[in-house]
Every structure is written in structure tokens, then in C-alpha cells.
Amino acid sequence: MRCDQTTAWKNLQHHAQAFQGFDLRTAFAADAGRAESLSQSAPYVFADLSKNHVDAATEALLLQLAQQTGLEAHRDAMFCGEHINVSEDRAVMHWLLRHPAGSLNGPLAAPLAQVHDTLNAMLAYAEQVRADAQITDVVNIGIGGSDLGPQMAVLALQDFALPGKRFHFISNVDGHELAGVLRGLKAESTLFLIASKTFTTVETMTNAHSALQWFKAQGGHDQARHFAALTTNVAAAAEFGIGTTFGFWDWVGGRYSLWSAIGLPLAIAIGAAGFKDLLAGAHTMDQHFQTAQLAQNLPVRLGLLDVWYRNFLHFTSRSIAPYHSALRRLPAYLQQLEMESNGKRVDSHGQALTYGTSPVLWGEPGTNGQHAYFQMLHQGSDIVPMEFIAVKTPTHKLKDHHELLLANVIAQAQALMMGKDDAGGHRHFTGNRPSTFLLLDELTPASLGALIALQEHRVFVSGSVWGINSFDQWGVELGKVLAKDIHARIVSGVVAGLDSSTAALLQRVCRV
Numbered sequence: 407m408r409c410d411q412t413t414a415w416k417n418l419q420h421h422a423q424a425f426q427g428f429d430l431r432t433a434f435a436a437d438a439g440r441a442e443s444l445s446q447s448a449p450y451v452f453a454d455l456s457k458n459h460v461d462a463a464t465e466a467l468l469l470q471l472a473q474q475t476g477l478e479a480h481r482d483a484m485f486c487g488e489h490i491n492v493s494e495d496r497a498v499m500h501w502l503l504r505h506p507a508g509s510l511n512g513p514l515a516a517p518l519a520q521v522h523d524t525l526n527a528m529l530a531y532a533e534q535v536r537a538d539a540q541i542t543d544v545v546n547i548g549i550g551g552s553d554l555g556p557q558m559a560v561l562a563l564q565d566f567a568l569p570g571k572r573f574h575f576i577s578n579v580d581g582h583e584l585a586g587v588l589r590g591l592k593a594e595s596t597l598f599l600i601a602s603k604t605f606t607t608v609e610t611m612t613n614a615h616s617a618l619q620w621f622k623a624q625g626g627h628d629q630a631r632h633f634a635a636l637t638t639n640v641a642a643a644a645e646f647g648i649g650t651t652f653g654f655w656d657w658v659g660g661r662y663s664l665w666s667a668i669g670l671p672l673a674i675a676i677g678a679a680g681f682k683d684l685l686a687g688a689h690t691m692d693q694h695f696q697t698a699q700l701a702q703n704l705p706v707r708l709g710l711l712d713v714w715y716r717n718f719l720h721f722t723s724r725s726i727a728p729y730h731s732a733l734r735r736l737p738a739y740l741q742q743l744e745m746e747s748n749g750k751r752v753d754s755h756g757q758a759l760t761y762g763t764s765p766v767l768w769g770e771p772g773t774n775g776q777h778a779y780f781q782m783l784h785q786g787s788d789i790v791p792m793e794f795i796a797v798k799t800p801t802h803k804l805k806d807h808h809e810l811l812l813a814n815v816i817a818q819a820q821a822l823m824m825g826k827d828d829a830g831g832h833r834h835f836t837g838n839r840p841s842t843f844l845l846l847d848e849l850t851p852a853s854l855g856a857l858i859a860l861q862e863h864r865v866f867v868s869g870s871v872w873g874i875n876s877f878d879q880w881g882v883e884l885g886k887v888l889a890k891d892i893h894a895r896i897v898s899g900v901v902a903g904l905d906s907s908t909a910a911l912l913q914r915v916c917r918v
């Protein structure tokens with residue numbers, strides 16, 4: 407049943423009205439057990455949800471909403487390989503990429519065996535590259551899900567990376583990016599990984615062709631050794647002239663593909679054992695999502711909180727603040743995960759929705775954000791729920807730094823909630839601003855895997871309650887089509903038939 411037709415939805419609307427005067431400080435004062443009852447552990451992640459605008463009644467109603475919209479059946483359909491990506495008629499099985507070998511019977515046994523064959527081949531190749539001292543630079547050419555996942559993870563796990571290899575990520579069609587990286591490279595010591603699920607994305611293909619031209623112009627030979635492709639379109643990669651290809655399947659969405667061959671840069675960086683740890687960590691979160699009762703199921707609680715904030719308290723964005731500089735690309739990664747998945751205005755049957763879906767996701771690592779936009783979070787006119795992500799144990803030995811970092815993240819959550827009374831003047835902080843606190847013991851391949859799988863599943867939960875298809879992305883197509891037309895016009899100079907603004911801009915940039 408669509409969420410807005412359920413009794414839980416109506417009850418939540420009433421509850422939200424009664425909730426208008428909710429104050430976190432009062433809630434804590436009234437309930438000594440609040441921190442404990444609204445906190446929980448999940449694999450590798452401790453979550454404190456208590457500084458959110460929720461109470462036990464809110465959570466109970468949200469759980470009813472999950473039940474009435476068939477969340478569990480939808481989740482189980484994903485884990486059975488049903489074609490829940492209805493607009494593309496595809497299964498959604500990124501979770502299978504981290505499932506232990508040989509652990510499934512029935513129709514999914516064969517795909518799981520293929521997953522492990524490819525994984526083993528890719529990890530063997532990763533080890534070969536790691537052992538090849540002549541290769542000092544690995545250049546990943548890909549965009550969106552073929553860039554953000556490996557880029558975020560290589561950075562996040564830099565302390566586990568093999569010394570002596572540099573990693574570069576080229577995504578933008580803007581030639582300044584590729585030209586800037588190529589300037590510092592030598593053909594004989596560079597490995598190019600062409601990462602594209604479809605092997606048709608114009609940015610990636612343009613960059614790949616330019617990289618190949620550069621390689622040849624630099625006197626590079628042995629293309630087979632210096633180029634590999636990561637794609638579901640093995641035929642297109644072969645046509646491009648790449649023989650070394652690691653494939654994956656149409657049931658892996660681009661933004662869910664870190665666990666597939668798209669993870670090769672990470673496997674080269676942290677090695678086969680590290681990559682397996684990442685998969686194992688993610689798998690433990692899959693199991694938690696599949697088996698924990700809904701009331702103690704962290705992806706379910708987070709996804710339902712997202713629905714509560716978006717549709718009932720009308721908060722339109724969420725800010726991510728990882729207090730760990732190695733997680734500095736995490737906000738960009740989560741932005742694609744949430745906004746490409748749940749930025750939909752129709753339900754999975756194509757019917758227009760009457761309620762909001764994906765919030766805007768944004769953020770920067772702490773403490774940097776504190777000296778930039780946190781002013782607005784503390785004293786601005788909009789309430790932005792925060793998601794703090796911290797790591798208990800550092801990997802460096804520098805004195806004082808980590809204590810200061812952790813002091814800041816805890817103090818920010820406290821300050822947002824507590825505020826400061828100054829008779830309403832410039833120094834007044836209203837407080838009562840909500841935040842979620844996620845804590846990892848250590849940042850390791852396994853904990854990163856669990857953290858990312860947690861985020862994938864919470865996006866699934868809100869998308870499922872909203873009744874949308876979180877696994878297509880038709881919204882990116884129009885811009886691609888129009889760019890083709892405008893590109894032809896930039897070359898020809900023909901502006902006929904365009905609106906006057908587009909025509910004038912085109913004439914300004916036209917070089918003919």
C-alpha cells in the first residue's frame with residue numbers, strides 16, 4: 407500500500423502536530439533512559455539517535471508505517487533476486503557481491519559462483535599490479551558510481567594502502583582534469599583503468615580516448631599491460647582495444663558498484679585480503695538488515711527517521727559531517743547514493759507523488775565545516791538534521807589531535823541540542839537542533855564496508871516506504887540528450903530554433 411494511504415501515515419500526521427512543541431532538552435530531562443533507549447549497536451557501527459526529534463511513540467508509528475507499506479516483503483524480494491527495479495526490469499543484487507562463496511542454493515547459486523570467479527580473477531590481477539614495481543601510477547577513468555565509490559574508499563583506507571603507488575581519479579569531461587594529471591605521468595609506469603558500467607558514458611569515453619592517444623604519443627607500447635576495463639559491456643571494451651576486462655552484471659546499479667570490478671583501484675591499493683575484509687564487513691551489515699527485528703534494525707531506524715523528517719517535520723536536507731579527514735569524499739559519495747536513488751517524483755508504477763522524497767544531502771569533514779557553514783546550522787532560519795560520523799581510534803600517533811577532534815564532534819552535537827540563552831540577541835542559540843551520531847571503533851576495510859552497506863540499506867528503507875524505484879535514474883537522461891544537440895551546435899554555430907537565452911550563450915562561447 408502507498409505510504410500516504412496508510413493509517414500509520416495519518417497517525418504520524420497527527421503525531422507531528424502534537425509534536426510541534428517538542429524540545430530535546432525537555433525530553434532528556436523527562437527520561438533518564440533516553441540516550442540508552444535511542445542508541446544501538448550494529449555491526450561495526452554504534453549509533454546514538456537520541457538527539458533526534460523523535461520519541462518512543464514516533465518510532466512505534468514509523469514501525470507501523472514500515473509494516474503497512476510492506477518494507478520487510480520488499481527487502482526480502484531484493485534478497486531473493488526479484489526484479490524490484492521495475493522500470494528497467496532488473497534484479498537488485500549488489501549485496502550478492504559480498505556474499506560468501508558457495509553459501510546459496512537455488513537460482514542464486516549460479517550468479518554467486520560467477521561473482522566469485524570474477525572476484526578471484528580481479529583480486530589476482532590486483533595482486534599482480536601490486537607486485538609490478540614498474541607501475542607507479544594507477545589512473546581510474548570513470549564518473550558517478552564508477553568514480554565516487556573507489557575514490558572515496560581509496561582515500562578512506564589510505565593507511566592500509568601499499569606504499570609506492572599513486573592513485574588518480576579522472577571523472578570530468580573537462581580536459582583540465584585529465585591534462586593536469588597526465589602532465590605528471592610517464593606512459594611506461596601508468597596503468598589506466600577504464601571504469602564504466604555501460605562503456606558508453608560520454609565523459610568516460612572522451613577521457614579514455616584521450617588517455618589512449620596520450621599513451622601512444624608518449625611512445626607507450628604494450629597496451630594490454632597498461633589498460634584494463636571494468637564494465638558490464640565487455641564487447642564495447644574489446645572494440646575499444648582493451649583485452650583485460652573485469653565484468654559485472656546489470657543487477658548492480660552504478661552507485662552500488664564499489665563491491666564489483668569497479669572496486670579494482672581499491673583492491674590494488676589495499677590488496678586482496680583488505681578487499682575481502684571490506685566485503686565481509688558489508689556482509690555483516692546485510693545480515694543485520696535481513697535478520698534484526700525492525701525496532702533494533704539500524705538501517706530501518708535511520709531510513710524511517712529520514713521519512714519522518716522529510717514528510718512530517720518537513721526538513722528538506724541532511725548534512726553529513728565525517729570527523730575523519732580520510733572520509734572527506736564520503737559526503738559526495740552519499741549524495742549520489744541518496745539523491746540519485748530517491749530523487750523521484752513518481753512511484754514505482756509511474757504515478758505522481760503527493761509527498762516529498764530525497765532530501766538534499768551535503769557536507770564536508772569536521773572540523774573544517776565548523777569554520778565555514780556551521781554558523782547556519784547553529785543560528786540559521788532552517789533546521790538541518792546533522793549526521794556526525796566519528797572514529798574512536800586514530801591510526802596516527804600525533805599527540806592531542808584526536809582528542810581535540812573527538813571533543814569537537816561531541817561538542818557540536820551538544821551545542822546544536824543545548825543552545826545558549828542570550829535573550830534572543832546575536833549570541834543567542836535556540837538549540838533543539840537534531841543530530842545523529844555514528845561511531846566506528848576504527849576505520850578499517852571491514853568497518854568502512856559496514857558503514858557503506860548501512861547507508862545503502864537506509865536509502866532502500868526510505869525509498870521503499872515512499873514506494874519509489876530507488877534503482878533507476880532516468881532523471882539524468884535529458885541533460886545528456888540536450889548536451890549532444892548543443893555540442894553539435896557549438897561545432898556548427900547554428901542557433902536556429904533555440905530559446906533566446908540558450909542561443910545567446912551559445913553564440914558567446916562559439917568558436918566558429
Ligand code: F6P
Binds near residue numbers: 549601
Ligand atoms: O548518468 C548517471 C549515471 O548513469 C550513474 O548512474 C552512473 O553511476 C554514471 O552515470 C556512470 O555510468 P557508467 O558507469 O555506465 O559510465
